[in-house]
Amino acid sequence: MLSFLKQIVVTALILTLGLAGLIWVKPEIGRTILAWDIPYKDTLRQGVAMIAPEAAQPAPEQAQGPGRGSFGGGGTTPAIASPVTLEASRTDLKTLASAEAIRSVTVVPDNTSGVIEEVLVSSGQQVSAGQSLVRLESSTEAVAVDRASLTVQAAEDKLSRFQQLRQRNASTNVEVSDAARELDSARLDLREARIALSKREIRAPIDGRIGIVQVERGSLVEESTEIATIDARDQLKLVFFTPERYLTDIDIGTDLTAVPVARPDQTYEGEIAAIDSRVAEDSRTVRTEGVIVNRDDRLRPGMSFTVTVALDGETYLATDPLAVVWERSGPFVWVVRDDRAGKAPVRIVQRDIDRVLVVSNALEDGDLVVVEGIQSMREGLDLDVEVRDVAPSAEMSQADRPIVAAEANPTEDVGAASSDGEDQSRSVESGRERSGVPVPETADRSGS
Known part of the structure; x- marks a missing residue:
């Protein structure tokens, strides 16, 4: 019995x-207790006053006006609101691209073969269209030109004699015609010999920078022997592959930004120059070419680039x-109608700064x-609204836009990259693109 009483006393003391600690920390608790109709109220008031003197004082009256609202109503609650606008979503299509020269040729002998007599250019040299690169041994072709020239001269003399005889009626028209045909044939032979001689000098077909020269003086070349490559690289063609779902978002002339992987501090602006006419069935992508x-x-040529294409989305x-x-x-906003607050559920499509x-x-x-004062909002609450003008929406930088990762090569398994959290709006996975699995038009993590 004694131990039970001790437990009661200890519990009551604790x-x-x-309770004294709570009253000391929050005096309004003591003020609430004193408002109750309980015995020994005066004694209790003295005890509360000793712990927290302000708790024994009457509660200060709160002014009812535009600055303070109450749940029961009378006043209005201040809030700052901004209008809802219409904007188009923006997404960056980001992919790896390989560079090619805008024009590139491999120089080979033109239907001829022989021993190189002289190499007229060096590796890395800038050349012009028609410039001689290599000269083959051409003595046989030169003799053929001389022989054909003599044949032409003889045919001309023969034709001249028969024409003179015809004037004196000493030859027939048939003989004159045969002599004229012999002259035409000789001239064709001369022309053919000159063409063969000109082919002994291999020339550059385009303006550009010559690569490594593959031959030397004395080398024997055939019709398929590669002499060198020539690249016109004043512009570069960037080859990348676009998922089929974004074909409607790009067109010839669409702007792009290219950053060399080896030189990430440099940026090049360009545009899309060509889009293939069909979709590759194995990768569900389209070959796309840009120019910078x-x-x-x-x-x-051959360098890799990170290409970014800014896509306009829906409104x-x-x-x-x-x-x-x-x-x-899920997410919602407090909408103001007739100066009263109301909930409006929303689904987030894209978020930026x-x-x-x-x-x-x-x-x-x-x-x-409502954008400020949200912590005071209740359904149907009367509001004193201050409207904040919407600043013109600045163009999002590439770092702020959602990113869609496209395939750099249809044979590689490149996954889709996305922005953090809800910043991703239209991310895709290359594997899903290849398999034809539909991807939702927008990414929403709100759960609504």
């Missing part, structure tokens, strides 16, 4: 000390990121949504 200017001749409702509130069922693109059946273009 509860009393705990090779300023200062610093870039080379969505746009609001301030501060307006979006989360609850268990200063705007959030959403889809909602409860919002329209021009609606006001």
Whole structure:
């Protein structure tokens, strides 16, 4: 019995000390206790006053006006709101590309063969169209030209004699015609001999930079022997592969940005120059070619580039990121109608630094949504609204835009890269693109 009483006393003491601690930390608790109708109220008031003197004083009256609202109503709650606008989503298609020269040829002998007599260029030299690169031994062809020239001269003399005889009626028209045909045939032989002689000198077909010369003086070349390559690299062609779902977002002339993988501090602007006419069935991608200017001749064919193409998306409702509130069922905003607050559920499509693109059946273009004072919002609460003008939406930088990773090569398994969190709006996976699995048009992690 005695131990039971001791437990009661200890428990009561602990509860009393705990209550005293709460009153000391939060005097309004003591003020609430004193408002109860309980015995020994004066004694209790003295005890509370000893612990927290301010708790024994009457509660200060709160002014009811535009600055303070109450749940029961009378006043209005101040809030700052901004209008909902319409904006187009922006997505960056990012992929790896391989560079090729805008024009490139491999020089081979033109239907001839022989021993090289002289190499007239060196590796890496800039050449012009028609410039001689290699001269083959040509004595036989030169003799053929001389012989054909003599044959032409003889045919001309013969024709001249028969024409003179015809004037004196000493020859027939048939003989004159045969002599004329012999002259024409001789001239054709001379022309053929000169063409054969000209082919002994191999010339550059285009302007450009010659690569490594593959032959030397004295080398025997055949019709298929590669002499050298010539690249016109004042412009570079960037070859990459676009997933089929983005074909409607790109066109000839669409701007792109290219960054060399080996020189990430340099950026080159260009545009799409060619799009293949069909989709590759194995990868569900389309070969796409862009063109950039090779300023200062610093870039080379074969280099790899990170290519970024800014894509215009669909039009969505746009609001301030501060307006979006989360609850268990998903995100929503507080919309202002008739100076009263109401919930409007939304689905987030894309988020960037200063705007959030959403889809909602409860919002329209021009609606006001609360961006400051959200912690005081309740359904149906009367509001004193201050409208904040919407600043013109700045063009998103490449770092802020959602990124879609496309395949650099249809044979490689390149996964899709995405922005952090909800910043990803239209990310895709290359593997899913290849398999034909549909990808949702927008990425939404709100769960709504």
